[in-house]
Amino acid sequence: xxDKNEPIIEDILNEExxxxxxxxxxxxxxxxxxxxxxxxxxxxxxREIIRMGKTRVSSAELSRMMNxxxxxxxxxxxxxxxxxxxxxxxxxxxxYTKICEIxxxxxxxxxxxxxxxxxxxxxxxxxxxxKRGVDVVAMFDVSENVVGKKIGNxxxxxxxxxxxxxxKYGVDIAxxxxxxxYAPDVAAMLENSSIKGIWNFTGKEIQMQTENVVVENxxxxxxxxxxxYEVAKNMYQSDNKD
Amino acid sequence: xxDKNEPIIEDILNEExxxxxxxxxxxxxxxxxxxxxxxxxxxxxxREIIRMGKTRVSSAELSRMMNxxxxxxxxxxxxxxxxxxxxxxxxxxxxYTKICEIxxxxxxxxxxxxxxxxxxxxxxxxxxxxKRGVDVVAMFDVSENVVGKKIGNxxxxxxxxxxxxxxKYGVDIAxxxxxxxYAPDVAAMLENSSIKGIWNFTGKEIQMQTENVVVENxxxxxxxxxxxYEVAKNMYQSDNKD
DNA sequence: TAGATTGTTAATCGATTAACAATC
DNA sequence: TAGATTGTTAATCGATTAACAATC
Numbered sequence: 001x002x003d004k005n006e007p008i009i010e011d012i013l014n015e016e017x018x019x020x021x022x023x024x025x026x027x028x029x030x031x032x033x034x035x036x037x038x039x040x041x042x043x044x045x046x047r048e049i050i051r052m053g054k055t056r057v058s059s060a061e062l063s064r065m066m067n068x069x070x071x072x073x074x075x076x077x078x079x080x081x082x083x084x085x086x087x088x089x090x091x092x093x094x095x096y097t098k099i100c101e102i103x104x105x106x107x108x109x110x111x112x113x114x115x116x117x118x119x120x121x122x123x124x125x126x127x128x129x130x131k132r133g134v135d136v137v138a139m140f141d142v143s144e145n146v147v148g149k150k151i152g153n154x155x156x157x158x159x160x161x162x163x164x165x166x167x168k169y170g171v172d173i174a175x176x177x178x179x180x181x182y183a184p185d186v187a188a189m190l191e192n193s194s195i196k197g198i199w200n201f202t203g204k205e206i207q208m209q210t211e212n213v214v215v216e217n218x219x220x221x222x223x224x225x226x227x228x229y230e231v232a233k234n235m236y237q238s239d240n241k242d
Numbered sequence: 243x244x245d246k247n248e249p250i251i252e253d254i255l256n257e258e259x260x261x262x263x264x265x266x267x268x269x270x271x272x273x274x275x276x277x278x279x280x281x282x283x284x285x286x287x288x289r290e291i292i293r294m295g296k297t298r299v300s301s302a303e304l305s306r307m308m309n310x311x312x313x314x315x316x317x318x319x320x321x322x323x324x325x326x327x328x329x330x331x332x333x334x335x336x337x338y339t340k341i342c343e344i345x346x347x348x349x350x351x352x353x354x355x356x357x358x359x360x361x362x363x364x365x366x367x368x369x370x371x372x373k374r375g376v377d378v379v380a381m382f383d384v385s386e387n388v389v390g391k392k393i394g395n396x397x398x399x400x401x402x403x404x405x406x407x408x409x410k411y412g413v414d415i416a417x418x419x420x421x422x423x424y425a426p427d428v429a430a431m432l433e434n435s436s437i438k439g440i441w442n443f444t445g446k447e448i449q450m451q452t453e454n455v456v457v458e459n460x461x462x463x464x465x466x467x468x469x470x471y472e473v474a475k476n477m478y479q480s481d482n483k484d
Numbered sequence: 485t486a487g488a489t490t491g492t493t494a495a496t497c498g499a500t501t502a503a504c505a506a507t508c
Numbered sequence: 509t510a511g512a513t514t515g516t517t518a519a520t521c522g523a524t525t526a527a528c529a530a531t532c
Contacts, residue, residue, distance in 0.1 A: 034523060036471060039468075071527090072524065074489090075492085077490095077491095082491065084489080085489080085532060087488045089488085089489065102471065104471055104473060104474030105467070105470070107470070109470060118364035118367050119364045126361070134470065172473060173469065196476060197470070203286075214476060216468060216469035218462065221286075222282035224370065225281065225282040226278060226282065226458060227439050227441050227456060227458035228345055228349070228374065229346055230439065231346060234454060234456060235438065274499070301514075313500075313502065316515065317500080317516085319514095328508045329507070330508065
C-alpha cells in the first residue's frame with residue numbers, strides 16, 4: 001500500500017489552528033504518566049482505523065483491536081474530556097484530531113538531528129517525522145564526508161554553525177545521535193538556544209541547567225534485553241515442563 | 243574514551259557457563275513486568291560502575307545515581323535472590339554477573355537482521371549487540387544492491403535463502419527492519435524455524451501461530467510523541483503561569 | 485421507547501515506599 | 509561490639525477493572 005493513502009495530519013489540522021491548539025485547555029492539571037505513555041498507541045490505531053475507512057468506533061471495538069480493556073480506553077480518553085457520545089461511541093476523525101492536539105501533532109515543531117552517522121541518517125530518512133507533524137530542518141556533524149551534503153531531504157551543516165542555525169530556524173527539538181562522549185558538550189551548547197526538548201539517543205544522561213527543557217532518553221538496547229530475558233525464560237520453562 | 247575499556251561480558255561469563263546459566267534457577271515463578279523492564283537499566287549502570295573501578299555499591303549509592311528509591315532497588319534485586327550482604331552492600335561484579343544471567347546475556351543468542359535498509363544497517367553497525375552478548379550472524383534482503391555485500395561485519399543474503407540459513411546458523415532472534423507490508427509474510431516464514439524471539443521494528447503487530455515465540459514490538463515514534471506532549475505541555479504552562 | 489455505549493464512581497489489583505528486624 | 513546496610517514485611521499509593529447510572 002502506498003504511504004500517500006495514509007491520513008495526512010494537514011487534512012485535519014491546519015496552520016491556523018496551531019495557536020488555538022497550544023493554548024487550548026487540552027492539558028489538564030495532571031494526567032498520569034501511564035496514560036500519557038499510551039496515547040501514541042491510540043494515535044497509531046486511530047490512523048489505521050481511518051485508513052480502513054471507518055468513521056465510528058466503540059471502546060469495545062477498540063479494545064478488541066488493541067488488546068486492552070474497554071474500561072481502560074474510556075478512562076484514558078476521559079482524562080482529557082468527553083470525546084465520545086453515549087449510545088454511539090467515538091467519531092474516529094474527531095477522536096484522532098483530539099489525540100493529535102493533546103500530543104502536540106500540528107504544533108509545527110521543528111527538529112534538528114545532531115550527529116549524521118548511521119542512526120541519525122536512518123532516522124531522518126524515515127517517514128516518522130512527517131507522520132507526526134514534526135519538521136526536520138537541519139542536521140549537524142563534523143565529518144567532511146557529510147557536511148554540505150543532503151541526507152534524505154535534509155542538509156547537513158558543520159557543528160560550528162549549530163547555535164546560529166538553531167536560532168535562525170527556530171528549532172524546538174534536538175535529536176542527539178552522536179557518540180556519547182560528546183553529549184555533555186552539546187547539551188551545554190543547547191543550554192541557551194531555542195531548544196525545548198531533547199530526544200536523546202546517546203545513552204548518556206543529560207543534565208540541563210535550565211528547567212523547561214524536556215529530555216526523553218531512548219535506549220533501544222533495553223528492549224533487546226527484555227526480549228532476551230523472555231526468550232531465556234521460555235527456554236528454561238520448556239526445559240523444565242515436567 | 244575507547245570502547246575497549248568497557249567491561250567485556252566474556253571476562254565474567256564464559257562459554258562453559260551457558261548451560262548452567264540457562265538451567266539455573268534465575269527465573270522465579272513470576273517476576274512482575276515492572277521489575278523486568280527496569281533490569282536493563284541496572285545492567286547499564288552496573289557497567290558504568292565497573293568502568294569507574296568501583297567494586298562495591300550500596301542501594302543508597304545506586305539510588306542516588308539512578309534517581310530511584312533505595313527501597314525499590316533492594317526490592318527489585320530480591321525478586322531473584324539475595325545478591326547483597328548486610329552491612330556491606332552489593333559486590334558490583336557479582337551483581338553484574340547475576341543481572342547478566344537473568345537477562346540472558348551470555349546465553350550466546352544468535353540474531354539475524356531481516357531488511358538491510360537504513361534502520362537495519364544502522365542497528366547492525368552499532369556496538370549494542372556485542373555489549374549484550376548477542377551475535378548477529380546474518381542479514382537478509384532482496385535488493386541486488388546489498389545482497390552478497392557486507393554491512394558492518396555481517397554478510398547480506400537473499401531472502402530466498404532465509405529458511406535454509408536460519409537453520410544452518412541456528413538463529414534464535416529475528417530482527418525485523420523491513421517495510422511493514424512484508425511483515426506478515428516474513429512472520430509466516432519464521433513460523434517453523436529456529437527463531438525463539440522477534441524484535442519487531444516494522445510497526446505492524448505480528449501474530450505467530452506457535453506459542454513459544456516472544457515478540458517485542460518497538461515503536462520509536464511513540465517516544466518522540468511523548469516528548470512532543472511534554473514540550474507542548476511546558477509551553478502551555480509557561481504561557482499561563484500568571 | 486428500547487438499545488447501545490459512554491462517563492464516572494467504587495472496588496480491586498499491583499507496584500512503590502517506608503520501616504525495621506536480621507545480620508554481616 | 510557498634511555501625512552499616514540488606515532482606516522483608518506492612519502501609520501507602522497509583523493504576524486498572526468492574527459496574528452501572530446517565531444519556532444519546
